[in-house]
Amino acid sequence: MSDDRTCKQTPRVMADHLGARPGSSAGREAARHIADCPDCQAELAGLEPVTARLRQWREQPVPAWNRQPRGRAAFWRNLWLRWQWAPLAASMVLVLAVVFNLRVSVNEAGWQVAFGGAASMPSAAALTAMEERWQQTLTRTERELTNETVQHIESVVQWVEERREADLRVLEASFEQMLEREYQTAQSVRQLATYVQYQEQ
Amino acid sequence: MAGRGGDDEALIEAAIRGSARAWDRLVRRYEQRVYNFALRLTGNTTDARDVMQEVFLGVYRSLHRFRGDAQFSSWLFRIAHNKAVDLQRRQRTVAISDTWPGSAGREESGAGEYDSISDDSRPGPLDQALSDEVSEQVLALLLTLPAEQRMVVELKLYQSLTFEAIAEMESISPNTAKTRFYTALRKLRHTLEQENER
Numbered sequence: 223m224s225d226d227r228t229c230k231q232t233p234r235v236m237a238d239h240l241g242a243r244p245g246s247s248a249g250r251e252a253a254r255h256i257a258d259c260p261d262c263q264a265e266l267a268g269l270e271p272v273t274a275r276l277r278q279w280r281e282q283p284v285p286a287w288n289r290q291p292r293g294r295a296a297f298w299r300n301l302w303l304r305w306q307w308a309p310l311a312a313s314m315v316l317v318l319a320v321v322f323n324l325r326v327s328v329n330e331a332g333w334q335v336a337f338g339g340a341a342s343m344p345s346a347a348a349l350t351a352m353e354e355r356w357q358q359t360l361t362r363t364e365r366e367l368t369n370e371t372v373q374h375i376e377s378v379v380q381w382v383e384e385r386r387e388a389d390l391r392v393l394e395a396s397f398e399q400m401l402e403r404e405y406q407t408a409q410s411v412r413q414l415a416t417y418v419q420y421q422e423q
Numbered sequence: 424m425a426g427r428g429g430d431d432e433a434l435i436e437a438a439i440r441g442s443a444r445a446w447d448r449l450v451r452r453y454e455q456r457v458y459n460f461a462l463r464l465t466g467n468t469t470d471a472r473d474v475m476q477e478v479f480l481g482v483y484r485s486l487h488r489f490r491g492d493a494q495f496s497s498w499l500f501r502i503a504h505n506k507a508v509d510l511q512r513r514q515r516t517v518a519i520s521d522t523w524p525g526s527a528g529r530e531e532s533g534a535g536e537y538d539s540i541s542d543d544s545r546p547g548p549l550d551q552a553l554s555d556e557v558s559e560q561v562l563a564l565l566l567t568l569p570a571e572q573r574m575v576v577e578l579k580l581y582q583s584l585t586f587e588a589i590a591e592m593e594s595i596s597p598n599t600a601k602t603r604f605y606t607a608l609r610k611l612r613h614t615l616e617q618e619n620e621r
Contacts, residue, residue, distance in 0.1 A: 237600075237601035237605045241579040241601075241604055243583065269608045272608050272612045273608065275564065275615065276561060276576065276611070277580065278558070278561055279463070279562075279581070281455055281456075282455075282554055282558060283554060284455050284458045285472055287472060287476060289447050289454075291479070291483045
């Protein structure tokens with residue numbers, strides 16, 4: 223593997239020439255260079271038998287093998303392929319249920335399904351019983367509500383009354399204090415006048 | 424392979440819908456190319472078959488993600504390339520662990536560091552004879568190359584990819600791909616010259 227060539231382009235030129243696709247510009251350029259370069263000509267003479275040897279490879283027949291994938295990947299994939307229609311079917315069922323106004327009800331008689339109207343008509347006895355239950359509930363609610371309201375209003379009135387009396391007491395005390403202060407002021411003015419009068423004399 | 428793109432798409436569509444027959448036809452169309460690709464890279468028929476099975480299992484799993492932007496064959500060989508690289512990495516890991524200090528392998532090897540590393544990535548001997556002697560010789564010749572160089576030779580000479588495509592696939596620059604290709608050819612020439620001298 224001695225390397226006594228002097229052309230620095232030899233690696234690129236050899237690669238472009240020996241690995242060139244037919245008619246490629248890189249191949250043509252490499253061929254032009256080789257035509258003028260004795261170093262590359264010598265190198266090519268040594269390497270061409272190598273590529274010729276490599277191209278003698280004959281395609282080997284494939285040994286017998288199982289082409290259909292098995293195992294987990296195939297299982298999940300096939301499962302998906304088998305059930306990928308399920309979301310579409312579920313969507314269709316829901317659309318039909320909406321379009322045809324599907325109603326499902328459960329009562330003492332069990333499950334009932336109806337399209338486009340009430341699922342079932344209750345009996346007269348059941349209606350009467352239901353009405354009585356409603357009436358009882360309404361009366362109890364009204365009573366509780368009334369008692370609670372009256373108690374609440376009374377407590378509010380009492381609280382307001384207490385606050386009013388407290389306020390009156392505070393007001394009265396303030397008024398008395400003010401009168402007291404006024405009286406003292408008048409006394410002071412009178413004393414001052416007496417003093418001034420005495421001084422003038 | 425021209426003109427097969429439309430056929431491939433129809434088969435892919437049918438296979439995605441669950442047609443076992445379409446999948447079978449699709450596999451038969453490409454299995455030989457994938458098997459030979461794997462055989463030249465792994466160097467033995469058992470590993471090649473394993474890689475081929477892994478490739479088609481990977482394709483089967485992600486078939487619904489194939490968008491048809493690229494050719495199916497390009498997509499398929501990208502997967503095959505990744506599987507082959509994975510296998511080479513596994514082989515290298517096993518080889519390195521076998522030659523870890525304390526084990527006998529490395530002490531017995533008198534080769535330099537570069538050759539030692541290259542040897543680690545080389546597969547074992549051919550486990551089953553090929554259909555012809557010439558191909559066996561070609562395979563033996565290819566197996567003297569380190570894995571990275573063997574991959575570039577494979578992608579250039581047998582898969583006819585451009586150096587730009589090889590560079591993208593191998594995450595290297597196009598110039599590095601060219602250098603690897605040229606270095607590989609020189610190494611093979613040296614090996615052939617040694618054989619002829621014997």
